[in-house]
Amino acid sequence: MIFDIPISSFIVMSVVIAILVFATFAAQFINSIWSNKDFTELNERIASWWWIIGLLFVALWAGRTASIVFFGFLSFLALKEFLSVVPTRSVDRNVVFWSYLAIPVQYLWIYQAWYGMFLIFIPVFVFxxxxxxxVIRGETSGFIKSAATIQWATMLTVFCLSHIAYLLNLPNDAENGGSIGLVLYLLLLTQFNDVCQFLWGKSFGKRKIIPKVSPNKTWEGFIGGMMTVVLSAALLAPFLTPLTFFEGLAAGVIISVAGFFGDVVISSIKRDLGIKDSGTLLPGHGGILDRMDSLIYTAPVFFHFLYYLKY
Amino acid sequence: MDRFLKIAFFGLIVKPVVLIILGLNLRNRQLLPYSGPAILAANHNSHMDTMVLMSLYPLSRIHKVRPVAAADYFLTSPLKSWFSKNVIGIIPLERKGEGDRQRLFDECESALKQGDILIIFPEGSRGEPEQMSDIKKGVFHLANGKVKATITPVVMRGLGRVLPKGEALLVPFNCDVIVGERLPDYETASEFTLGVRKVYEELFEQCLTSAE
Structure with a gap:
């Protein structure tokens, strides 16, 4: 243990920070060489990454309770962003208010490690x-659309994302990075998948997968990204999780495919609304949903894969 | 003392609420006038409009930002009146007063003279459209009166969902705040009216949040 963090988790966190330091210096270098070009977006992106990684690591280091509060707050930001860009009726202000109240309750079940309630609270009771x-408000015009919108928003941003926090309740040996290891494994590979699909697509992308939704998504990017992520997931699995090398291969496939679909589902929402970003919270990235789109899909799917195999 | 109250109210309550509970999609912050004499001309949907606009300024500048607000609404009860004048620092405007324009503007002009930034909603009140045209031209006449002031247009969207007129429950939503380029000099008040409307429409294009 270093600073109360299991060694393998500590090593992974240090590597992430080292990459970020490297990226920061590289960006400085690029800025100084091509001083006539505008690298604002790159610079903003890296600065935002510092905030994201910094807050995440501090929360994880501060312990289980602090981390649960942190992920609950992320759910709040994501739900708020979703409900802000999507049309709702003015009579639904009360219902929207209740959907916010679902956040502390859902995260309370996680804090109590009440597994059954954590699973059914939003899909059954909130639903x-x-x-x-x-109905009590009594406005029937637009009822179906409104009910569906608000439930969907709550499912995506509260129910799905809260699976990250529940990982902290799963016992994981300190040699495997402890509970933090599971969270790091999921977050790291999900973001790495985004980066790999982007880089493979940029370098070799030709055949578009779904041009109507996302013209930048290509088969080359998807497959190249997946192979990179599957290999990394397998190598990292015994280091951070109770999964073996071969189970890690499957986890990599799951994260890569789910991440891809999370990305394009949120993209479709934005296309439908005619906006490019869902917010401006993270300069260089857009809103919080733009950053967490893949995670909405990878978190529950990876969680249940892991839970089925090991718990 | 008043300045201390204002800083405490905005630093401890308004800014945290606006930044954490609400969240802003703020564009072109750099176009906000940092010092007066200047006028922010914004659209009006909610009491939160004023709070959001003032929260865009650092606490060290906040005493220079003065909302111009309806005397017949904000000075009705002693508590509301004390709070509006001492904590928010409003400049009360007599809407019903159809008489002397000069007398109406006296306090605004002396504020502009000492370099204050006035917040004015050219639409008038949140819900009495018959007041609209009059006030609209008012901004033009004020800016071209004794003290020349710049006019910066701002549009906000989403605050009508957060706290609409007549509701007490505040519901969190992200809100767009789009600052526009300083308005050019218009010859006449009606040119100004048309111009502002056009600028508002352009700025609304940059909003992310839902219009419904």
Whole structure:
């Protein structure tokens, strides 16, 4: 243990920070060489990464409770961003308010490690309650669309994302990085998948997968990204998780495919609304949903894969 | 003392609420006038409009930002009146007063003279459209009166969902705040009215949040 962090997790965190330091210096270098070009977006992106990584690592280091509060707050930011860009009726302000209240409750189940309730609270109780609240207001015009929108928003941003926090309840040996190791494994590979699909696509991309939704997504990017991520997932699995090398291969496939679909599902929402970004919270990235789109899909799918195999 | 109250209120309550509970999609912050005499001309949907605009300024500057607000609304009860004048620092405007324009502007002009930044909603109140045209021209006449002031247009969207007129429950939503380029000099008040409307429409194009 170093600073109360299991050694393998500590090493991974140090490597991430080292990469970030390297990226910062590289950006400085690029800025000074091509001083006539505008690298604002690159610089903003790296600065935002410092904030994201810094806050995440401090929360993880501060312990389970602090981390649960941190992920609960991320759910709040994501839900707020979702409901802000999507149309809702003015009579639904109350229902929207209740959907925010679902966040502390959902994360309380996680804090209590009440697995059954954590799983059914939003898909069953919130799902049944929201329309009841809407019925009491009595406005039927636009009812279906409103009920569906608010439930979907809550599922994506609260239910799905809260699986990251529940990973902290799963026992994981300190040699495997402890509970933090599971979270790092998921977050690292999900973001790495985004980067790899982007880089492979940029370098070799030709055949578009779904041009109507996302013209930058190509088969070359998808497959190249997946191979890189599968290999990394397998190598990293015994280091950070109870998974073996071969189980890690499967985890890599799952994260890569789910990450891809999370990305394009959120992209479709933005296309439908005619906006490019869902917010401006993270300069250089867009909103928080733009950064967490893949994670919305990878978190629950990876969680249940791991849970089924090991717990 | 008043300045201390204002800083405490904005630093401890308004800024945290606006930045954490609400969250802003703020564009072109650098176009905000840092010092007066200047006027921010914004659209008006909610009491939160004023709070959001003032929260864009650092605490060290916040005493220079003065919302121009309806006397017949904000000076009705002693508590509301004390709070509006001492904590927010409003400049009360007599809307019903149809008489002397000069007398109406006296306090605004002396504020501009000492380099203050006035927040004015050219639409008038949040919900009485009959007041609109009059006030609209008012901004033009004020900016071209005794003290020449620049006018910076700002549009906000989303605050009508956060806290609409007549509701007490504040519901968190992200809000767009789009600052525009300083307005050019218009010859007449009606040119100004048309111009502002056009600028507002352009700025609304940059909003991310839902219009519904």
């Amino acid at each position: 049944l309650y929201m329309p009841i609240r809407m």
